[in-house]
Amino acid sequence: MTDVVPTYHPDPEVLLAYAAGGLGEANAVLVATHLALCPHCRAEVGRLEAIGGALTESIAPEPLGPDALAAVMARLDEPGGPAAQYGVPRRQYDDETRRSVPAPLRDYLGGNLSSLHWKWRGRAIRELPLSIGDGTVRATLIRVGPGAAIPAHTHSGVETTLILRGAYDDVCGRFARGDVETATSDLDHRPVATADDECICFSVIDGPLRLTGPIGRVFNRFLKI
């Protein structure tokens, strides 16, 4: 896999919400994983954080209790420094998983790509629902065989997809590693993986997904919609 800078990025107001701390965990995982693959958006988030720092600097101060400083000074020698924080060993992943799935998404997998409990959603499509945050949004990994199509679908909310490996084509263009596609409810799209490699993507859906077309209606039952 060569390092290619992504072409498609999260919407500017989504990067702003990430920098401000206002995104839910699943969407924040998607943005942060895109940042690992996109120097352009990393720099942008850095600027948005600088605005946050400046705004906080200019906020009207709220006085603390008279003992607040003494209380925190008394705790400076407590153990709990960096060494203690990083004491928990991180799970080890194999090469394939480390190359395909950057942190922080990798930390949510719970195993290597080859050993996870993928659910078959058709001949060439597997899905792995992930438990991220409070569960109000759907977060899922999708693995599509070379040349296979994800059933046409629409959604009542916003579906954001980050491509981790391979590429797919749909009405909006070609999406490859690191690219983010944001599909709103009016987009009825049918992504097709390119023929040269399987395509793995991470998808976050605010609001229920609705499949269209005859195959889609069969899928709706799998998805319990």
Place this chain on the structure above:
Amino acid sequence: METTTTSGTAGIYDGLVEAIATRADRAAFAELFTHFAPRLKAYLMRLGSDAATAEEVVQEVMLTIWRKAASFDRRQASASTWIFTIARNRRIDRLRRERRPEFDPNDPALVPDGPEAADRVVWTGQIEGRVRIAIESLPPEQSDLIRRAYFEEQSHREIADRSGLPLGTVKSRIRLAMQRLRERMEDLD
């Protein structure tokens, strides 16, 4: 290109964090506390914390500053930006009970900055003053939208529902406000 030297007060706080990193300087810590703790408390209360909880979280943020001072790098961000990110993350962990996902700069899968990154403007140094002037020069409805993006726990959808505006309109207004802010800041260069 920006430089990291500053003629104003902002650089003082960078120096205080570095004094903690290099020599565990308690006086520097106390000075940082005096400046930042009341602002962080106000930030947390703006986002819905009661005063007692806000003070607890401020203490945790200040302890994190003490412990992680060695990871501060003034070429990456000013002290107030760095401290803002610590407070933001602590609030998410503690008050929203969610994890704050961040990319790992040492991840082998990370796509490194290209050679053009050196030319990119990094907002450090006198950023605070410039943002303040730029924000104040915006029409009130635009500066208000930007402050709300940072200081209110409201999704774009909630802002849309509350204001009765379509979601797309809310998003394009936020986008426009940010674009204006950026233009004003570039004018100040």
